[in-house]
Amino acid sequence: MIDKLEMFIALAREEHFGRAANAQGVTQPTLSAAIKQLEDQLGVMLVWRGSRYRGLTPEGQRALDWARRIVGDARSLRQEMRVARQGLSGDLRLAVIPTALTVVSDLIAGYAEAHPNVRFSVQSNTSIEVLNMLENLEIDAGLTYLDNEPLGRVTTVPIYSERYVLVAKAGHPLLGGPVRWADLADVPLCLMTPDMQNRRIINQHLAKAGVEVTPQIEASSIVVLVSQVVNSNLATILPVRAAEIFLKGDDLGSVPLIKPDASHTVGLVAPQREPFTPVLATLLDRARALSAAVSN
Amino acid sequence: MIDKLEMFIALAREEHFGRAANAQGVTQPTLSAAIKQLEDQLGVMLVWRGSRYRGLTPEGQRALDWARRIVGDARSLRQEMRVARQGLSGDLRLAVIPTALTVVSDLIAGYAEAHPNVRFSVQSNTSIEVLNMLENLEIDAGLTYLDNEPLGRVTTVPIYSERYVLVAKAGHPLLGGPVRWADLADVPLCLMTPDMQNRRIINQHLAKAGVEVTPQIEASSIVVLVSQVVNSNLATILPVRAAEIFLKGDDLGSVPLIKPDASHTVGLVAPQREPFTPVLATLLDRARALSAAVSN
DNA sequence: CCTTTCGATAGAAGACCTCTATCAAGCAGA
DNA sequence: TCTGCTTGATAGAGGTCTTCTATCGAAAGG
Incomplete structure (x- = not known):
């Protein structure tokens, strides 16, 4: 079930059965079958069918929200258990707007030192991409503007004020x-x-x-x-x-x-889903500490 | 995966492999295997092992929280899709303290009429049982005291004040x-x-x-x-x-x-998990309306 | 009209799950 | 201490479900 929801999320993101299948490391027929089974189990059509992908139905859109939650929580469960087993470890994927890239090092310098088993990946994106990727579970947190354009359902930690x-x-x-x-x-x-x-x-x-x-x-x-x-x-x-x-x-x-x-505020954005995973909770703590240090 | 989490929740509730298996409609070896696989996949021990059930490990306790979330959300997904398919329908399980039993009819009378495909089940319990069953996903909502003893992470709608x-x-x-x-x-x-x-x-x-x-x-x-x-x-x-x-x-x-x-306030309690399923959201709306009617 | 792209379908191989039957450990009562 | 009961783990068979490769048909583009 969770695998199928992952595939469904991938399909909604890629808008293409073949690419989504590839992203999930399965073949296209497998993904097609998974979506079909999901539709059978839920009893509703999720995807507009035709000779090609034509978007989600309204039910599909709604189901996508739940799927993201469920898959996100399942990942959190796995991560938290791994942390319980071997201490703070795993990947932390960040997307950052170009003008905040230099802040990343302030944010993760001490973190990386204190927890050598946590691997960071940082990519540069537009603020809109940051929010989309956060929704799609493609990143764990982002650095972007907090007060200029609407953010959606996210947790925010202001870090500094741009001048x-x-x-x-x-x-x-x-x-x-x-x-x-x-x-x-x-x-x-x-x-x-x-x-x-x-x-x-x-x-x-x-x-x-x-x-x-x-x-x-x-x-x-x-x-x-x-x-x-x-x-x-x-x-x-x-x-x-x-x-x-x-x-x-x-x-x-x-x-x-x-x-x-x-002046515009820049800060950390993370999914609004408590409790946070340990890796993310630690990052949020660091951001809050950094914020305090900057404003002093 | 979700099936295994359901079995894990059942085990935590029943505190007994055989009973939990029975509650899930599977045999005891199946449930034993499921728990073992869950432990293998997560890489941590969830249950203290011995010749009999000896409670959850700390990791197991933590995993139980996540499992409840994930399973609850998966059920919500299924319910919402059924509602999309055939209108408001399904089961709504209520647990109610004895002194609030007469309020149930006020709460669900109009509801049942407006939505004949929703089936209600009402049981009488102590307030502690109500909260436990809410946590264990055994009921969808409860009627109990809101202001006398601690409630935990729940959504509340006050309905009336006891005299x-x-x-x-x-x-x-x-x-x-x-x-x-x-x-x-x-x-x-x-x-x-x-x-x-x-x-x-x-x-x-x-x-x-x-x-x-x-x-x-x-x-x-x-x-x-x-x-x-x-x-x-x-x-x-x-x-x-x-x-x-x-x-x-x-x-x-x-x-x-x-x-x-x-005077003590009595009201509806429901899991604090937004968005609510349509069936539950409707109940909460009714409770708010009832509350307003009572206080006028 | 031909080619390319896209997603559905068929069939085989293999992984996975669930069952029945049985075992071993611990506990209780004699 | 012995005996019987309860509890959970294990073994092995049978069946289901999943995933793959190969292929097809429909639609879009030139």
């Missing part, structure tokens, strides 16, 4: 002192792509300041943005925490962006 | 007007057995009034108590709502018990 700086090559004319958002008209910029919430936030501030900006370069990685800044006269806008790591040398400079002194 | 009356055969000397708890010294009484919370509440009030009472007859059913009252000079103490149904004729009389004007 923005303008980053440019040393000698750039705007690097003299604080820059207002309104000053950015006609400044050549490179920014994140619009699928990134960071970019949407920046757009909001620019719009509020009455400025329209067309970045010459868009990228989904801050490494790309900073590289551009180093090698051109473009400037970029980054959260302080994300920019710091690039400002160690003297080839780049930064100044605060003010008026407004924009 | 107490002294019930006695017509002509009993105390039936003239309100009676204080302190007046009950030396009054021959019959009361519920001490495993009933109702009795414990009454004991509290009597103790607070400085009175010690040794009932001549104890029973776990109010029908027994009232029958005694009808056929003897004993009086009894009952909540108004429970007494009303017996006071239609003129062979019995009742007077309020005052000083203090004791």
Whole structure:
């Protein structure tokens, strides 16, 4: 039963019988049969049938919610028993928005040291992807914005508050002192792509300041943005925490962006399902401690 | 997997391999094997082994919590899909403390009419049993006291507030007007057995009034108590709502018990597991409506 | 009209489950 | 201490269920 629910979740995620089967490590006929049996056992159609996948029925959608719960809890059970057997161990899968990537090390540095049997995997994603993957049980927790766009049913732990700086090559004319958002008209910029919430936030501030900006370069990685800044006269806008790591040398400079002194909270998101697994509970504790340390 | 978790729950409840197997409709070797496999899959011992059942290990206790969740959610999934298929239907199992039995009809009268395919089963239990059965998934909801003893992780809907009356055969000397708890010294009484919370509440009030009472007859059913009252000079103490149904004729009389004007809240308890199944959600709605109607 | 993609179906091999029968350990009473 | 009962584990047979490979038919795209 639980296996079939796993396959059902995979099918809903992949929207394709073959790919879902592959993701589950079974053949396509096996997955087809599993879905069919699930439908027989529950007595309802879960998937619109045709010559190809055409989405979930309303009942299927509802069943998907339950399936995620059940499968998630079953995994939690297994993990908790493994922890009881051999101490804190297992995988902890994190998805993180690009501008929070540097915070990951603060979050997991001590953790990894204290619990060498816990393996971390970190991937960079948009905030929307983070939330989707959390729902789909593809990750255990995420780092993303907490207060700008709706989150859904998740547990949150705020960690720090983002503030923005303008980053440019040393000698750039705007690097003299604080820059207002309104000053950015006609400044050549490179920014994140619009699928990134960071970019949407920046757009909001620019719009509020009455400025329209067309970045010459868009990228989904801050490494790309900073590289551009180093090698051109473009400037970029980054959260302080994300920019710091690039400002160690003297080839780049930064100044605060003010008026407004924009601020957005970034923090940990995890499934709202208590009790938490030990591995996740420990991470949440670390996040809370980190949050306290940052605000002091 | 889910089948094995069901067997594990049954074993924890019955504390006996043979009985648990019987309750699950399988043979004892099948259940033994299932528990063994569960232990192998999870990699931990769940049950203390010996020549007989000796309780759960700490890991087993923890696993039991998860098992209840998973099995409960799996049942919810099945129920919700059946409701999607054929409208509100299925079983709704209620456990009720004796003094709230008359409220059941108020609660389910309209429900049963509106949804003829929902079958109700009602049993009378102590408040502790109600909570245990709720945990063990043996019932879907219960009616019990909400504010006297700790409840655990449950959803509650208050329905009405209990007030107490002294019930006695017509002509009993105390039936003239309100009676204080302190007046009950030396009054021959019959009361519920001490495993009933109702009795414990009454004991509290009597103790607070400085009175010690040794009932001549104890029973776990109010029908027994009232029958005694009808056929003897004993009086009894009952909540108004429970007494009303017996006071239609003129062979019995009742007077309020005052000083203090004791009051305890009785209401519906259900597992704290959202979303609720449709059958249970409907019951909770009815309870809230009933609560509003009563307090007007 | 032909090709490709997608999901369903058939049939065989093997894994898994559940049963009956039986055993060994512990406990109780004589 | 012996005997009989209770309790849970084990062995082995039978049957069910699952998964695989191979193949088909329908629909979409060029």
